[in-house]
Amino acid sequence: DAKTTQPPSMDCAEGRAANLPCNHSTISGNEYVYWYRQIHSQGPQYIIHGLKNNETNEMASLIITEDRKSSTLILPHATLRDTAVYYCIVGSWGKLQFGAGTQVVVTP
Amino acid sequence: DTGVSQDPRHKITKRGQNVTFRCDPISEHNRLYWYRQTLGQGPEFLTYFQNEAQLEKSRLLSDRFSAERPKGSFSTLEIQRTEQGDSAMYLCASSSSFRVNEAFFGQGTRLTVV
Numbered sequence: 001d002a003k004t005t006q007p008p009s010m011d012c013a014e015g016r017a018a019n020l021p022c023n024h025s026t027i028s029g030n031e032y033v034y035w036y037r038q039i040h041s042q043g044p045q046y047i048i049h050g051l052k053n054n055e056t057n058e059m060a061s062l063i064i065t066e067d068r069k070s071s072t073l074i075l076p077h078a079t080l081r082d083t084a085v086y087y088c089i090v091g092s093w094g095k096l097q098f099g100a101g102t103q104v105v106v107t108p
Numbered sequence: 109d110t111g112v113s114q115d116p117r118h119k120i121t122k123r124g125q126n127v128t129f130r131c132d133p134i135s136e137h138n139r140l141y142w143y144r145q146t147l148g149q150g151p152e153f154l155t156y157f158q159n160e161a162q163l164e165k166s167r168l169l170s171d172r173f174s175a176e177r178p179k180g181s182f183s184t185l186e187i188q189r190t191e192q193g194d195s196a197m198y199l200c201a202s203s204s205s206f207r208v209n210e211a212f213f214g215q216g217t218r219l220t221v222v
Contacts, residue, residue, distance in 0.1 A: 032209060043112070043199050043213030044151065087150055093208050095141070095164070098150030 003027065004088045009103040012082075018075040020102055022088030025069040031092050033064060035073045037084040038101070044087065047073065078106045110134060112214035114200050120220045121190055128186045129217045133202030140183050141211060142175055143199040144168065151199055157183060190221045 005023040012018040024033065035047040048055055048062045050071070055062045061074040075082055087101040113132040121127050133140050138159050143151035154173070156164045159180040169175075172190075177183040187194055197218050201211040 034209065043201070043215050046210045046212065049209045085150075095153055095156060096143075096151070096211065097153060098143075100148075101150055 003090045003097065004099050006086075006088050006099065006102045008100065009105070012075075012078045012104060012106050014080060014106055014108050015077055018078045018082065018104060018106070020073040020075075020086050020088070020104065021070065022072070023070045024088070024090045027068050027090045031090045033062065033068075033071050034087075034089040034091065034096060035060065035062065036087045036089065036096070036098075037082075038087070039081075039084045044098075047086075078104075080106050080108065082106050112200055112202055112212050114198075114214040114217050116217060117215060118218050118220075120222060123190060123192060123221055125190055126186065126188045127190060127219065128184055129198055129200075129219075131183045131185070131200030131202075131214060133182070133200070134204075134212055135181075137202035137204045137212070138180065139203045139205065139208060140177055141201040141203075142183070142185050143201065143213075145197040145199060145216070146195075151197075154185075187219075190219075192221045195219055195221045 032049050034049040036044040038044045050062045064071045083106045085101040087098050089096050115130045140157045142154040145151040154169050155175050157177040160177050172188045175185045197216040199216045201213040203211045
């Protein structure tokens with residue numbers, strides 16, 4: 001079973017920041033938090049990952065709480081092309097256990 | 109294009125037939141993964157190779173499924189005696205040892221068993 005809990009869907013206005021929450025209360029000390037997204041009919045795309053510290057790359061920022069039991073993915077300026085299913089995953093060494101994800105719809 | 113390549117993109121087969129899918133990972137990636145995704149669900153891990161060694165297999169991978177990576181480059185996934193429940197998208201991903209946490213996925217092979 002997936003180790004994460006995400007809202008099934010959320011909407012975001014184009015140009016605004018999208019904040020995607022994820023709960024992973026059973027995460028163990030050596031497990032990473034990963035975020036992937038899947039645009040319709042395509043394979044999943046890596047976004048970002050982190051262990052303890054907050055991370056930022058050209059696509060997004062990842063904020064992990066101090067107790068590591070939850071995290072938030074931030075898309076700073078959502079565009080229509082960011083409409084996708086976003087998966088929050090905990091695990092290690094690249095073996096990924098996907099849940100159902102959050103369907104994000106970016107609207108004009 | 110130097111991404112992960114999967115062939116074929118679509119396959120329709122009759123129940124009971126055997127099918128084989130191919131995955132060509134990114135050339136310098138030594139890790140290769142197979143996943144299966146059914147409609148409305150997230151991908152499910154099937155198996156994982158490091159170079160030519162198959163290091164882990166999910167319980168989802170029944171005896172009818174076999175995966176190989178003979179020279180540590182491309183991989184094949186064979187399903188024998190296909191069943192309607194095998195209908196799904198089969199995804200391949202690869203990663204390098206240096207950036208093991210970043211997996212790159214192919215576009216997948218969509219299998220329909222009729």
